Amino acid sequence: MHYVTVEGLTKAYGVTPLFENISFHIEEGDKIALVALNGSGKSTLLKILLGKEMPDDGKVWIHKDVTVVMLEQNHDFVPHKSILENIFDQDNPVFSAIKNYERLTDEDAGEPDPDQLMKAIAQMDELNAWHFDSKVKQILGKLNIHHLDQEVGTLSGGQQKRVALAKVLIDIGFEHKHTLLIMDEPTNHLDVSMIEWLEHFLDQEKVTLLLVTHDRYFLDSVCNEIMELDKGQLFIYKGDYENYLERKATREEMDVASIEKARNTYRKELEWMRKQPKARTTKSKSRQDNFYEVEKKAQTRIQDQQLELNVKMSRLGGKIIEMKKVYKSYGDLQILKGFDYTFKKGERIGIVGKNGVGKSTFLKMLLGSEQPDSGKINVGETVIFGNYSQEGLQVKEDMRVIEFVKGIAENFPLADGTKVSAAQFLELFLFPAEKQYTYISKLSGGERRRLHLLSILFRNPNFLVLDEPTNDLDLPTLSILEDFLLNYQGCILIVSHDRYFMDKLVDHLFVFEGKGEVRDFPGNYTQYREWEKDQEKLKDEARKEKEKIQETPPKTANENKPKKMSFKEKMEMERLEKELEQLEIEKKELDQQLANGNLSYEQMDAASRRIGEVINLLDEKGLRWLELSELA
Numbered sequence: 362m363h364y365v366t367v368e369g370l371t372k373a374y375g376v377t378p379l380f381e382n383i384s385f386h387i388e389e390g391d392k393i394a395l396v397a398l399n400g401s402g403k404s405t406l407l408k409i410l411l412g413k414e415m416p417d418d419g420k421v422w423i424h425k426d427v428t429v430v431m432l433e434q435n436h437d438f439v440p441h442k443s444i445l446e447n448i449f450d451q452d453n454p455v456f457s458a459i460k461n462y463e464r465l466t467d468e469d470a471g472e473p474d475p476d477q478l479m480k481a482i483a484q485m486d487e488l489n490a491w492h493f494d495s496k497v498k499q500i501l502g503k504l505n506i507h508h509l510d511q512e513v514g515t516l517s518g519g520q521q522k523r524v525a526l527a528k529v530l531i532d533i534g535f536e537h538k539h540t541l542l543i544m545d546e547p548t549n550h551l552d553v554s555m556i557e558w559l560e561h562f563l564d565q566e567k568v569t570l571l572l573v574t575h576d577r578y579f580l581d582s583v584c585n586e587i588m589e590l591d592k593g594q595l596f597i598y599k600g601d602y603e604n605y606l607e608r609k610a611t612r613e614e615m616d617v618a619s620i621e622k623a624r625n626t627y628r629k630e631l632e633w634m635r636k637q638p639k640a641r642t643t644k645s646k647s648r649q650d651n652f653y654e655v656e657k658k659a660q661t662r663i664q665d666q667q668l669e670l671n672v673k674m675s676r677l678g679g680k681i682i683e684m685k686k687v688y689k690s691y692g693d694l695q696i697l698k699g700f701d702y703t704f705k706k707g708e709r710i711g712i713v714g715k716n717g718v719g720k721s722t723f724l725k726m727l728l729g730s731e732q733p734d735s736g737k738i739n740v741g742e743t744v745i746f747g748n749y750s751q752e753g754l755q756v757k758e759d760m761r762v763i764e765f766v767k768g769i770a771e772n773f774p775l776a777d778g779t780k781v782s783a784a785q786f787l788e789l790f791l792f793p794a795e796k797q798y799t800y801i802s803k804l805s806g807g808e809r810r811r812l813h814l815l816s817i818l819f820r821n822p823n824f825l826v827l828d829e830p831t832n833d834l835d836l837p838t839l840s841i842l843e844d845f846l847l848n849y850q851g852c853i854l855i856v857s858h859d860r861y862f863m864d865k866l867v868d869h870l871f872v873f874e875g876k877g878e879v880r881d882f883p884g885n886y887t888q889y890r891e892w893e894k895d896q897e898k899l900k901d902e903a904r905k906e907k908e909k910i911q912e913t914p915p916k917t918a919n920e921n922k923p924k925k926m927s928f929k930e931k932m933e934m935e936r937l938e939k940e941l942e943q944l945e946i947e948k949k950e951l952d953q954q955l956a957n958g959n960l961s962y963e964q965m966d967a968a969s970r971r972i973g974e975v976i977n978l979l980d981e982k983g984l985r986w987l988e989l990s991e992l993a
Contacts, residue, residue: 399807440514698877714873
């Protein structure tokens with residue numbers, strides 16, 4: 362079924378158009394990612410599709426049976442109403458029945474009135490609403506939404522985002538057979554388990570999707586097409602993110618070639634135009650028109666966004682940060698329990714864990730804005746922190762972008778002794794010359810976050826603390842940030858739910874497991890998830906084995922007689938003893954190598970994989986040795 366047709370769409374604010382004469386189609390079942398630099402018209406295009414804005418020119422046709430639903434960054438909630446009332450705000454019998462039943466059975470509501478509960482159950486039976494209720498419970502549970510009678514106005518921004526997501530998923534799952542779901546950064550404020558669940562949910566649901574996201578693994582998992590807004594034009598790429606990058610690179614190479622050709626043609630045509638007498642009117646009209654087209658193409662400036670900065674970092678001494686026996690709790694929530702760690706030069710550490718386990722508190726303790734309950738945190742005298750927090754950019758008064766950056770410093774020092782000006786540094790982070798004189802108040806949310814990040818890097822710190830740096834950043838900015846951080850020589854501590862970003866940058870992880878436990882995992886996030894799944898599989902197998910043993914009937918008298926050990930089994934036991942001893946030695950050596958921190962990434966990857974294999978072999982062979990020792 363054909364959902365949407367867009368033809369010749371143009372929209373401008375002021376002289377420069379956001380996009381000009383763009384066209385595309387959306388068919389039923391399409392899952393499309395919309396990619397563009399912040400401030401280039403993504404949000405405006407989405408608002409036009411929703412009917413909230415009108416284009417300057419062009420047509421938008423949406424099938425009469427299609428309902429457009431959008432998950433927006435700003436949520437239209439009634440603050441004094443409960444979570445339940447905001448989610449089920451439609452006047453619909455099934456919604457009303459589920460809302461009533463969930464209200465009565467909510468864990469915070471206490472013991473329900475038996476008569477009211479019986480009536481609610483009867484109403485659910487009558488409307489055949491149980492299947493949909495189980496789906497509602499799954500969505501609310503997976504998004505960690507509980508205490509349904511709580512007023513939405515009392516929730517944090519992240520909690521409100523999850524409630525908005527739940528509402529959208531519940532709405533599309535119930536009423537609308539043909540729905541175009543538009544999602545603007547749906548993974549912000551979700552932990553990784555929630556993101557993985559949402560990937561699976563959207564993949565299983567028969568939903569037509571237009572998605573704006575910076576999460577490249579999420580994009581790859583969910584979408585089968587990418588639309589890119591670039592310099593006012595729309596480019597469409599079928600396939601995954603890797604295919605998009607390859608085809609975009611090819612297109613840009615062809616653009617450079619065509620611009621060079623246009624410049625040569627322009628020079629010839631300019632010479633011809635100048636030779637023509639001004640009074641003559643017989644000049645070729647088509648040739649004049651062609652001249653102006655060629656002139657426009659020839660004057661196109663290819664911006665090299667891949668400028669590499671060999672940063673002259675502030676000197677970092679031998680002592681960086683030492684954490685000794687650090688304890689921290691908030692009431693019953695234990696964040697750290699005797700945490701010990703000494704940071705080393707050039708470390709890139711990712712911090713992961715579920716929401717609410719204390720990741721941000723850990724960063725605040727390092728930065729000195731929170732104090733531990735006990736223990737010591739010793740920060741070296743040469744450490745200069747660069748703190749990118751979720752609070753965002755703080756500006757006392759409105760000023761132009763270039764004035765704000767120059768207020769920090771006029772130039773950025775490089776390792777070779779040269780300097781990059783504030784204007785050049787701004788261009789690196791995709792603020793072209795004309796944008797640099799824009800007032801900060803006129804920037805989009807994503808552009809303000811980009812400027813905030815840039816202002817921190819421009820201060821030239823040697824220890825970066827990045828708390829969710831990828832939220833609301835566009836993919837071109839993320840690519841530049843990653844390149845910058847890969848060349849950065851200082852220490853980096855990152856809290857992020859962006860798996861692609863973490864995999865690309867970190868060497869090891871602090872995994873906050875809850876109850877004050879922090880695991881130091883040697884590897885990136887994908888390797889950790891693979892290890893975690895292996896551990897869950899082993900636990901599941903052990904549980905099944907335990908259940909199997911419990912179900913086994915007691916042995917008879919003859920069966921209880923001790924079995925003699927065969928010669929073959931004696932030899933096997935001796936061999937196992939030698940192998941276990943060798944494996945223990947190898948494990949200690951690998952532990953020592955990983956603890957020293959002197960390995961390259963490839964060596965660390967190989968060592969972490971091998972130590973996992975050694976642990977599995979120790980478990981397997983140790984279990985067999987125990988079986989044989991019982992016979993002996």
